[in-house]
Amino acid sequence: MQNILIYTNVDKDIGLEVTKRLVDILKSHNKSIWINYRGVCEIELKEYCIELSEIPDKNIDIIMAIGGDGTILGLAREVYHYDVPIIGINLGRIGFLAEVEIGDMENIVTFLEKGKYEIEERIMVEASITSDPDRKDMIGLNDIVINRGSFSRMIEVEIHINGKYVDKYFADGVIISTPTGSTAYNLSAGGPLLMPDALMMVITPVCPHSLSARPIVVSYTHRICVKLSEEAENEKEVPMLTIDGQEGIELSGKEDIYIKKAEKTIKLIKPKGINYYDILRKKLN
Incomplete structure (x- = not known):
């Protein structure tokens, strides 16, 4: 090198x-x-x-x-x-x-x-939206989040996986996380931890108004669709799509957001001999 x-x-x-x-x-x-x-x-x-x-x-x-x-x-x-x-x-x-x-x-x-190092390949997620299907830059390493706008009210989202209806959430939003992102917003929202090299994604509702809504772990080969069923009544109610908590895109309100594994991975260099479970204990306690 x-x-x-x-x-x-x-x-x-x-x-x-x-x-x-x-x-x-x-x-x-x-x-x-x-x-x-x-x-x-x-x-x-x-x-x-x-x-x-x-x-x-x-x-x-x-x-x-x-x-x-x-x-x-x-x-x-x-x-x-x-x-x-x-x-x-x-x-x-x-x-x-x-x-x-x-x-x-x-x-x-x-x-x-x-x-004395290893190269870990981490999967990334890619989103597309019906109102702007040609947009190509919605790629994240941690997560894609669809959440309510600045107005403090829940949004209604439907989850479909590979074209099949899964569930409907009344919630502050929903997180689609990679294994890398499972220690971030997903964890704070009650989602599970995934090993960094796991070939999975996790769907985690944020503050759902339900006793039964739980995170769902899916294969990284699956295509997830988040359907928003309500039009925003004013600019404060416009839902947002955020990428890794760093970039935000306003949604129209009534929209379909498709999320899948990105085509490429990102390569991270890690020193050999590091125990991931030691990192979890050290960083999260």
Whole structure:
């Protein structure tokens, strides 16, 4: 892995101190370095700065993301088409995806060069909506969520799987989560934890007005349809589709949203020897 792109969340790496330190580490190992971050490229690092669209031209082997899990979620959507593995350096709160802590950064090149890592392929989800069938950018690593707008009232949603009616929920919304996203909003809403490499998705209602509504785990090969049956009466009642909790799209109210596994996966680099159950205990307690 010779050509390395550093992707920095400037809101997390204040003053780019971690980025500069990582550049020095990589330079000491004679690596070819490129940098991308939101904001004006700092003058002393300007020679390394590229746009993400230049990844194929630079033959990038690996992306080192500096930030938190949210940074990796956003990056995963941006580099979805490039098939480049990502390793995360954690400056955030949780660190399920960004597993390398700052104190271990000095060893990052060593364990990569010695092959002391694994590449996990994580499935992603893709949504399409009847009002805008040609839109192609609704892809998430964690989840697709359909929820009520700013007005505090429930929405009515019907769930269909592979064209077959499953159930109707009166709820604040519904989450369609990947295994990666099962530790996020899905968990908070009472959904089950899935192993990261599980080939499944989970449908979890949010605050359903029912004693019987429960999450449903389905195969990743299934096509899910969420039907909204009511037109929004005003702009406050317009339901939203959100992707990884970072991007939001207003829905018309009476709409069909189709959700399936995305065509490609995202590749995450993990140091060998890490026990996922240890991470769960550490991060969620």
